[in-house]
Amino acid sequence: MNLFSIFIKAFLIDNIVFMSFLALCPFIGMSTDEDKSIGMGLAVTFVTVLATCVTWPIYRFILEPLGLKFLQTLAFILVIAALVQLVEFYLKKSAPALYGAMGIYLALITTNCAILYVTLNNISKEFGFIESLVYAVGVALGFLLALLLLAGIRRRIKTSPVPAFLKGTPILFICACLLSMAFMGFSGLVK
């Protein structure tokens, strides 16, 4: 598979939110306005790529030769936790406004399933290093796209007459359902 089709597959066809149901909580929680969703999306992109850079060599050069494959989940989640801490320190210093806006969610990138999913998938799909990086960028940008789309829709929902029993979170999942149907249209794009 060439790199471009890996990217399109990760970005649109297997979109992490609409097709794989991952990272739903930040999808609901961080899409209240566009700025926040871009900030969160970029933070996730940064951490995902960084995590891929670190976990892929760890698996291929340490865990696999030593026969320690069963430590995969444990090793990966610890690496991701350390990286998130790093990003948090960096943002606190250099972009306090963005740090303030992301609040609790930044700390919770650790438990953002998107990142662990990408690193585990890189291994189970037997990607090479470059392929893994492209896949990571594709998935993370797909997440950013999903957040932005929902942030735009939420702006309209505010002024729309929503049926009483769907007010609040349920209507967001109805929107996600419709968006997900639209994304199914991409499924024939790449073989």
Place this chain on the structure above:
Amino acid sequence: MKFWKIFSNGLINENPLLILMIGLCSSLAVTTSVANGIGMGLSMTFVLLMSELVISIFRKLIPPSVRIPIFIIVIAAFTTIIDYVLQAYFPDLSASMGLFIPLIVVNCIIMGRVEAFASQQPIINVIPDGLGMGLGYTWVLAAISLVRELLGNGSILGFPVLGSGYTPILFFALPPGGFLVFALFISLGLFLKSRVSSNTVNRDKAGCC
């Protein structure tokens, strides 16, 4: 009795999916069939209960400043155990749930309960909490997957119950159907919550998957 009070708390009043709305991801991804839903729910219950037990036993020895990494290691250990057990004894189930088993480690129901409950409570209270929260999660998964499998495939647990004249609505087996069914379940959850609104639900821990 205290045991039943804590146990039933997880089943209804503070149901992790319907009321607290945490741990959403896995609830949508694996609920295409009832077998998957129950398998996921029970795996999750096992990891939750065992992690809560271990953390509760060692709660006085864990230094507060490094508690999060310690919690993660304990949870990841039990997740790895259940992953390998499923691969060995239930290969079909394991294959169809795929990566969602290792992803139990980032399910914030576990992190939330360990942080908010098990790290402060004695073992005697932790057992009903783990069981209640785990089974509260399991029954909602089973209910969602029942709707999706019945409408999307015309069967329950693989047995065709709607007869051969029924044309499956494929929509419910695909991702959009998951979102739709889940939206209706949350709507139900909010309704339940408005009925039991006297107890204030702490939602500070919500926000991850």
